[in-house]
Amino acid sequence: MATVRHAHTVWQGDLLKGSGVVTLDSSGLGSYDVSWPARSEEPNGKTSPEELIAAAHSSCFSMALSHGLAGAGTPPTRLETKADVTFQPGEGITGIHLTVRGEVPGLDAGQFQEAAEGAKKNCPVSQALTGTTITLTAELI
Secondary structure, three states, X not given: OOOOOOEEEEEEOOOOOOEEEEEEOOOOOEEEEEEHHHHHOOOOOOEOHHHHXXXXXHHHHHHHHHHHHHHOOOOOOEEEEEEEEEEEXXXXXXXXXXXXXXXXXXXXXXHHHHHHHHHHHHOXXXXXXXXOOEEEEEEEO
């Protein structure tokens, strides 16, 4: 069964001086300020599309890796995933780097790297973002 999630943004003004508020409608978790300076310079308490993509990618990747490891008989005790999304004004998103640190009993570093590469390739957010370069660092802890 397919699911659909909803968010919306209300933007006022032009790109450089305007600002907006993005609201997470499906979860009701909140509304967050967005602006061009928060996207292209320092966040200063506001979010950006790239930060929201980073959140989506890190959580999706963690779910995919957890699922793959469990399916191989080595469920993780803990996974900690960070996604760094690079935005270059005038060019767009130029890359995403995933860093995962995991506690996985019974797995060696090579096996963990292989599982992480599979999750990077197969998580739905990675698949949706195939227009950019996605790199990965995987480490057992």
